[in-house]
Amino acid sequence: MPEWLIERGIGETRAALMENQRIIEARIVRDGVIAAGTxxxxxxxxxxxxxxxxxxxxxxxxxxxxxxxxxxxxxxxxxxxxxxxxxxxxxxxxxxxTEQPTGSTPDLSGRDAATGEFDEAGWPDLIEEARSGIVRFPGGELCISPTPAMTLIDVDGSMPPDELALAGARAAAMTILRLDIGGSIGIDLPTAKGKAARQAAASALDAILPRPFERTAVNGFGFLQLVRPRRRASLVELAADRATFEARALLRQAAREIGATCLAAHPAVIAVLSTHRDWLDRLSCQVGGAVTLRSDASLAISGGHAEPA
CATH class of the missing domain: 2.40.50 (OB fold (Dihydrolipoamide Acetyltransferase, E2P))
Known part of the structure; x- marks a missing residue:
């Protein structure tokens, strides 16, 4: 049976629906954001x-x-x-x-994850997919591009077009769930040779993606559009706000340290952390020592790390 794991971090709470030791759905709930359903x-x-x-x-x-x-x-x-x-x-x-009473909030329940359990389940790989927009599957890859109008998913690979369209549709459906993508979504599949191949690709998506959603047929150029509820920003959209996304990721990494800790990161990440003294205070309590910041322009924006102070 699928099981939700919850990791309550600094600046965000992370949730992953696990099945057979892999993440099939994921969410990031940001501190201070009023959750959908409230x-x-x-x-x-x-x-x-x-x-x-x-x-x-x-x-x-x-x-x-x-x-x-x-x-x-x-x-x-x-x-x-x-x-x-x-x-x-x-x-x-x-x-x-609504006629519902105030104070009603969405249920984010599950088993609190032990330290490292999210990593063992593949959370770092999931976050890298959100950062890069690249999701690989056997024989091909997806390139995900968020835009103000819709999220676009391009399918590419080395398999014959009909096979790649089928595999790409399956991979796209699983990725939509795993990266919490909602709203209007366009999937650009390889141009399949016939109507039967196009219908097979659409049926593969239908078999994986739960309702509610609406979609078009796969047209002659391989394009399919679907719309599903968009209740929050997807992981890909959150990652597009790079400095804030990386600041919270660095806090997750640093929470495993013991004692006084220095966070070394790109200046944009340090700027975000500097405006969230509450995050640093919580980290200080968690590691049991003072937390300092060090700006290093030579580091990639995702290259921040924690080091003994």
Whole structure:
């Protein structure tokens, strides 16, 4: 049976759905971000075609409207899409009116992972896939490119086109789950020779990807588009905000140290850490010593490391 493992870190909580000792789904829940599914009390700021509600100083768009509620009145809202942040800071979170009581929050439950358990399950490889956008599978690879309109997945490889289209569709479906990709997704498969091969590729995706989602058929050029719920930023989108992503990754690495610790990293990563004194204080308590920072422009942005102070 699949089992969720939870790793509660500094700046983020990591969750991985495990089956046969491999990650089949993953999430990163950022500290300070109101999770999708949370119910808040809000005030309706504006009505009309695009109603806006405000809760705790944050604006939420209400795409489904606010029928029967007057401007300035209070209402309960359920967050349906989190603050994406990163490369899309202009996109406000989404919500809907609800009769549920405030304080309702999504359930992120599972077995708390022991130190190193996530690494044994392949978490570092998963994070590298999110960083690079490259996912390899036998006979081919996926190249993932997030854009403001959709996430594009290009399939390439050395197999015959019909075989590669089938294998690529399967790999794309598994990757969508593993990297928590939602919203509009375009998959560019090799051009298969006939309709039967194109239908086989689409059926392979259907067999892996759980509902709800909607998709087109694979067209004659090998392109398929699907849309699935987008409740939060994908791991690929989070990784696109490189400095913040790498700062949290460095904290995860440093949490295993004992005693006074120095974090050496690219200046952009150090700049992020410098603005989060609470993260450094938590790390200091965890390692049992003072935490200092060292900026090193010669390091790659993903090359930060912890060293004895």
């Amino acid at each position: 119910v808040l009390q809000a005030k309706l700021k504006s009505v009309g075609r695009n109603p806006v509600a405000v809760a705790d100083g944050r604006e939420y768009l209400l795409p489904r409207g606010a029928a029967g509620v007057t401007e300035g009145a209070t209402l309960n809202i359920e967050v349906t899409r989190e603050d994406l942040g990163g490369a899309e800071p202009w996109k406000r979170p989404l919500a809907r009116m």
